[in-house]
Amino acid sequence: MTLGPFWQEVVKIVLWGTFAVLFVSVNALFLVWMERRVSAKIQLRRGPIHVGPQGLLQTIADAVKLISKELVFPSQVDKLVYYVAPLLVFAPVLSAFIILPLGPGIILRDLNIGFLLIFSLTNISFIGIFIAGWSSNNKYALLGSMRAVAQNISYEIPLLLSTMGVVMIAGSMKMTEIVTAQSGLWFVLTQPLAFLIFFCASLAEANRAPFDIPEAESELVAGFHTEYSGMRFALFFLGEYTAIFISSAIAATLFLGGWHGPFLESLPAVAGPFWLILKTYALVFVVMWVRWTFPRLRSDQLMAFAWKILIPFALLNVLSTALVLSLCK
């Protein structure tokens, strides 16, 4: 008995969704472990080494602790919104897996608006952050969510502008076509400025240091998630690490040649995902390296950096790319 095309699609989505959720959870656990070990190496410490081989099971133990913790509802919060916020932060980030091309042909939906969809979906998570701070009824949380909104609005613009050069060269927004266009030369070589801008802006989008002002723990205690505990807090955490992974994966796809790498022809189903994930983790490592090296920017400096430096340079990049392309034609 064969399934109809509709049911085939349903099965595909369910399988892909299950894979995405599993991957995200395991990946986040691994990233947290990696962050701890990287920071420990940078800071002359040893990090988690006792639980499991190389301390790999430490984050699992922590996750079990967080799951088994009591969920505290502070008495002053706006209950419904407070409840929805962590889900709203986590769920949209997951959706990015819809268009992530892991290898040639390994993609759920190769949409022709491509990564635009991702950016519009991940922006929903900022609404989650905002309402998390708002509903907490805490001044620190409110300050944190105010900062998050301001930051998101500012950094969305350079983030999108920096990808325009890539789109112009590839002639498409489809993720697969962008990757195919890089089979000869990676876009990081033709668009180095755009890559830097994209990297900075995606750090800010993922609320990572030195742009982590919404949760700035030395100023705002814990920012927007001050009042969250247990698994709700863990969802924010999971969302943050997944966002880092996703933005690094998109950066790797757009600029670092995606699945391209040696042995692609002989073993496309293995080599494709392998190279993409390797590139992604390399970028994630840089993200962590930056976090443990720099102090945090102040909110007004952050805005100034976006509007006065990133956006003009991104525009310049779009302009020069267009010029070069039209001259070459």
Added chain:
Amino acid sequence: MAAILEKDIKAWLLEVVKADELNKKDVKKTGIHFEAIVPTSKIRDVAKEFLNQGYFLESLTAVDFAECFEAVYHFNHWKELRRGCVKILVTKEENKAPSISSIYKSANWFEREIYDMFGITFIDHPNLKRILLPESSTIHPLLKSFKGEPAGSDVEQCLKLINEDKEGFEILYPQSVTHHQKDYYLNLGPQHPSTHGVLRILLHLAGERVLDGEPILGYSHRHHEKMMEIQSYLACWPNMGRLDYVGAMSYNFAYAILIEKAMGIAPASPRVEYIRVLTTELNRITSHLLWMGTFLLDLGAFTPFFYGFDDREKILDILEMATGERLTYDYFRFGGLDKDIPAEMIPAIKEFIPHFKKRLKDYDALITKNIIFKKRTRNLGYLTKENALAYGVTGPCLRATGVPMDLRRHEPYSIYPELDFEIVTATDGDAYSRYLVRMKEIEESLKIIQQVIEKMPEGATILGKLPKNVPKGEYYTAVEAARGSFGMYLVSDGTLNPYRLKLRTPSFSNLNSIIEILPGCLVSDVVAVLGSIDIVLPEIDR
């Protein structure tokens, strides 16, 4: 004692600071160059004249005598050592004195403290309320009549007290509980990651911009001053380690000098002085390293904290060899030391110095040249020279404004005159200059340590039997602690315990100046400014 003329206060002041007058008081013994009792009504004029002559208010306190209160003002000059002690008598019936807080800004908190501890009301004080004790308390603990009430000994009583304090706070700071439309109040602390202890700052904010802020103290108040009044001189030693737990050695030093001067004894041998300077300078480095780490932590950089603590740990290991303690040192004794340093300590220091010099270069690369760090700290928390002196700011914060006042040179004590080191100053008076001054001071301290271990003589480190009491009189000693000038004012009545021992702690005055800095800052800047001032709460609250 110089008499004060009706009108010509200026002439009087010039008269008393003349060289021959200066020597009338036994400076070597008391640490005070000239002393005068002035009529209560004249104190404002006298203070104004001191201000005109460029003096700053070093300390202001009161003493409860059987007949009356004595309010004691210590003035000092930043250019050269001219410590003047001016007293006014406040009768117990009237219990009022004129406030000089409009003349010297630092007097604001000093007067509040006197009001808190003695109940003396200062007329025309802009903000006279309790500063160290809880808002709801009714006691004045430094009165000799106060014998202590063991309140708060059980849980219920504690809860009741906490509730009363909350109500008391709401009465004293009504703005913090009312609802506002545009602006609002934020309690930064007492529990907050960046207040370096239990400090509360009531911030008045519009968005993220600070309109004004008021530090609220007293959360770690243990009343060392009262404690010392009821215990013997020897029993006061452990208190010295618990004031500024980060740089406790300087506090040991001050107490040792104070009592040695008062008793008229000299340390057992020069070796004692060398070891004292050695341990104090090592301790100063640990203090600055801890500051550097936590300051960068406030700015959001984690890594320097671990580097700083790594080095600090190595020094603590060295200090532990000598003292057996890692934090709250109780190492000095009258005329000597608890014990001599062990033989392995000097080689350990010699091994540490080259390693640490390499590390200092790392700090330079990681922090000093870091563009974000520069952006965050330059032009932030600007303090003018005049304001710094008006608030009685001392230590690196003062030197960052360009005033070269370091008590190790200003009021030379111990073997510092024989050692070659520089007073580090900067000119900008912002958070970045404070950082530069402290980092440079670490290098200067290293220089001192190198000289000391080269010259270290042999000798005894303990004196024989000493009298248990201190001769009757008044004594003032100040040393350069890691955070600024730490002064001790002792009034002895010749008995076995101090009659009054005022601790003039540097962070208390340094923190006071934050009122001037805060307006206009962002919330992120508040923690940066607070970090740059380098406060240690147990020392402020005492």
